[in-house]
Amino acid sequence: MVTSGKGGVGKSTVSSGLALSLAREGYSVGLLDADIFGPSIPTLFKIEDEARPAHIEKNGKQFMEPFSRLGIKIMSIGFFFDEKQAVIWRGPMVTNVIKQLLVETEWGKLDYLIIDTPPGTGDILITLLQNFYISGAVVVTTPQQMALADVQKATSMLLDKHIGVPILGIIENMSWFTPAKHPDEKYFIFGQGGAQKLSGIFNLPVLAQIPINELICRDCDTGNLADIFDDPNISSAFNQLANAVLNQKKEYQYLHSGK
Amino acid sequence: MVTSGKGGVGKSTVSSGLALSLAREGYSVGLLDADIFGPSIPTLFKIEDEARPAHIEKNGKQFMEPFSRLGIKIMSIGFFFDEKQAVIWRGPMVTNVIKQLLVETEWGKLDYLIIDTPPGTGDILITLLQNFYISGAVVVTTPQQMALADVQKATSMLLDKHIGVPILGIIENMSWFTPAKHPDEKYFIFGQGGAQKLSGIFNLPVLAQIPINELICRDCDTGNLADIFDDPNISSAFNQLANAVLNQKKEYQYLHSGK
Numbered sequence: 001m002v003t004s005g006k007g008g009v010g011k012s013t014v015s016s017g018l019a020l021s022l023a024r025e026g027y028s029v030g031l032l033d034a035d036i037f038g039p040s041i042p043t044l045f046k047i048e049d050e051a052r053p054a055h056i057e058k059n060g061k062q063f064m065e066p067f068s069r070l071g072i073k074i075m076s077i078g079f080f081f082d083e084k085q086a087v088i089w090r091g092p093m094v095t096n097v098i099k100q101l102l103v104e105t106e107w108g109k110l111d112y113l114i115i116d117t118p119p120g121t122g123d124i125l126i127t128l129l130q131n132f133y134i135s136g137a138v139v140v141t142t143p144q145q146m147a148l149a150d151v152q153k154a155t156s157m158l159l160d161k162h163i164g165v166p167i168l169g170i171i172e173n174m175s176w177f178t179p180a181k182h183p184d185e186k187y188f189i190f191g192q193g194g195a196q197k198l199s200g201i202f203n204l205p206v207l208a209q210i211p212i213n214e215l216i217c218r219d220c221d222t223g224n225l226a227d228i229f230d231d232p233n234i235s236s237a238f239n240q241l242a243n244a245v246l247n248q249k250k251e252y253q254y255l256h257s258g259k
Numbered sequence: 260m261v262t263s264g265k266g267g268v269g270k271s272t273v274s275s276g277l278a279l280s281l282a283r284e285g286y287s288v289g290l291l292d293a294d295i296f297g298p299s300i301p302t303l304f305k306i307e308d309e310a311r312p313a314h315i316e317k318n319g320k321q322f323m324e325p326f327s328r329l330g331i332k333i334m335s336i337g338f339f340f341d342e343k344q345a346v347i348w349r350g351p352m353v354t355n356v357i358k359q360l361l362v363e364t365e366w367g368k369l370d371y372l373i374i375d376t377p378p379g380t381g382d383i384l385i386t387l388l389q390n391f392y393i394s395g396a397v398v399v400t401t402p403q404q405m406a407l408a409d410v411q412k413a414t415s416m417l418l419d420k421h422i423g424v425p426i427l428g429i430i431e432n433m434s435w436f437t438p439a440k441h442p443d444e445k446y447f448i449f450g451q452g453g454a455q456k457l458s459g460i461f462n463l464p465v466l467a468q469i470p471i472n473e474l475i476c477r478d479c480d481t482g483n484l485a486d487i488f489d490d491p492n493i494s495s496a497f498n499q500l501a502n503a504v505l506n507q508k509k510e511y512q513y514l515h516s517g518k
Contacts, residue, residue: 005297007266007378008406037379038264038409090382091350119266119378120296123349145480147267150297177436179446187438189448190476217449221404 001128001165004140005154006147007119010173010210011140012040014241015116016225017234018138021242023071027111030066030073032101034128035118036094039078045069046223053079056106063106070226075105091123098124099131112245119150121157129158134165136248138207138241142174143194155202168248169207170195171241177212186211207244208237260387260424263399264413265406266378269432269469270399271299273500274375275484276493277397280501282330286370289325289332291360293387294377295353298337304328305482312338315365322365329485334364350382357383358390371504378409380416388417393424395507397466397500401433402453414461427507428466429454430500436471445470466503467496 002015012035019031033041042049045067053064053075066073077097107113115134118124128134137158141151158164172195176186195206211233219227229235261274271294278290292300301308304326312323312334325332336356366372374393377383387393396417400410417423431454435445454465470492478486488494 007297008268008401009266012405037381038266038412040405040408043405043408090385091353094350094381122296122353122381126349142267144476146271146299146302149299149302153297177446177448179438179444181444182441185438185440187436187473189436189471189473191473191480212448214446214448214450217403221450 001115001117001134001137002140003117003125003137003154003158004119005121005150005152006141007038009140009142009147009151011035011119012044012116013216013220014138014140014171014173014210015114016041016044017228017238018241018245019072019112019114020070020225020229021238022112022114022245025242025246028109029071030075030107030110030113032105032113032115033074033076033078034098034101034115034124036077036097036124037118039076041074041076041116042078043223044220044225045072045074047074047076047079049082051079053105058106063104066105066107073107073110075101077101094123095127098127102132121154125154125157126163129163129165136166136168136245138168138171138245139198139204140171140173141194141198142190143172143188143192144190145194147190148194148198151198152201155198155204159202166248167202167204168244169205170198171207172209174212175209180214205244208240210234210237260374260376260393260396261399262376262384262396262413262417263378263406264380264409264411265400266297268399268401268406268410270294270378271303271375272475272479272487273397273399273430273432273469274373275300275303276487276497277500277504278331278371278373279329279484279488280497281371281373281504284501284505287368288330289334289366289369289372291364291372291374292333292335292337293357293360293374293383295336295356295383296377298335300333300335300375301337302482303479303484304331304333306333306335306338308341310338312364317365322363325364325366332366332369334360336360353382354386357386361391380413384413384416385422388422388424395427395504396424397427397430397504398457398463399430399432400453400457401449402431402447402451403449404453406449407453407457410457411460414457414463418461425507426461426463427503428464429457430466431468433471434468439473464503467499469493469496
């Protein structure tokens with residue numbers, strides 16, 4: 001589960017990059033876009049507006065077939081609505097839809113299912129935490145103090161002993177900007193030290209810092225996600241993240257086998 | 260009402276800058292932070308974590324006294340919670356709280372009440388539109404295609420003939436970045452043309468483009484909001500926005516007086 005209290009910090013980009021890194025390592029990966037009010041995954045994977053998942057029958061029950069892109073099985077609420085149409089639903093409806101997307105998708109056998117969550121600590125996050133077994137969460141922030149306050153709240157919720165999940169660590173996105181023209185310069189547009197501060201408060205590791213550049217935004221906007229890995233800073237950040245996820249699973253299995 | 264389908268585009272900064280511009284013009288201005296899951300207004304106006312609004316009695320009813328900063332009356336859900344504590348509420352509770360914040364605050368006589376809304380088109384936005392008379396909305400976006408898709412949805416909702424409100428126009432935030440070191444350079448980190456595109460789709464004016472720089476983030480993070488106006492690009496963008504709001508009111512009054 002990729003989460004953050006704050007919107008616009010790059011949860012969808014991190015979710016997609018993580019899914020892609022794991023798929024490239026040979027794992028079977030699913031990606032669920034749970035951001036009902038702002039699904040970005042269809043854009044990131046260039047899945048057309050008009051595309052709708054096929055229905056298939058299995059043991060007399062109807063399932064939806066996820067789209068497959070770059071080796072990843074993808075399901076998004078965005079597939080069911082016109083891009084321009086707002087989803088004007090109150091909490092209880094949202095809750096049902098998110099359950100349906102998880103349970104009625106024909107994921108097949110997966111090693112990892114990455115869930116891209118909406119900003120905030122509202123209905124969707126509560127539903128996911130209360131109704132499903134989530135094996136781990138990654139928290140995304142930017143260096144900004146203002147983002148930090150919101151992310152801190154979401155992190156507290158994830159650490160709650162009643163509904164919480166294990167947090168693998170923190171990803172800092174948009175850490176600095178390096179213009180292509182001045183490759184030796186780093187501009188800390190959104191400040192510095194956000195992830196570090198969060199790390200100190202909650203005693204969680206900073207898994208990676210992802211810089212920003214004009215190319216990432218262009219590649220994401222045009223659905224050429226694989227191209228962002230051309231930048232060695234970006235690809236190494238995502239590899240660090242993927243390794244943290246892979247190691248956590250091992251650790252988890254080790255704990256269980258020891259019992 | 261300052262709104263956007265997308266999180267992290269700078270709604271709170273725009274709301275605060277607009278409130279400040281209007282206050283400086285001599286208007287009596289209130290600012291309601293309706294972002295229940297990520298209130299940023301307390302940080303922007305350096306209102307301490309521990310600060311709680313005073314209760315006052317008026318005609319036998321209890322009201323909350325807003326904080327006053329830079330000539331603006333401020334109320335935020337953030338005043339009622341610890342900064343680190345997540346607000347884990349489902350939709351119906353959120354609905355009640357937002358109504359209470361609007362109705363039970365002792366705003367006094369205001370020329371303008373600016374409402375900073377949360378991202379998405381969920382419970383809070385629906386409640387505000389269904390239960391209150393909102394005289395106008397400003398839509399905030401960034402140049403990014405991915406932001407655009409979400410903002411488009413929120414804009415459609417605002418234009419809905421049943422629950423909609425008049426949209427004054429579009430503000431593009433983070434339009435470009437100019438390093439202090441290279442004042443003649445413009446980096447379009449988040450792409451270009453987002454507001455323009457939205458303007459074309461909905462036939463709405465682009466009210467202003469706000470560039471990004473390291474100082475804005477620092478000033479916002481440290482609660483020195485007034486300092487962002489030192490940058491002539493920023494102050495002129497906010498003046499344009501304030502003028503659009505002032506002109507709309509005149510137009511609205513004119514329409515009414517003509518009837």
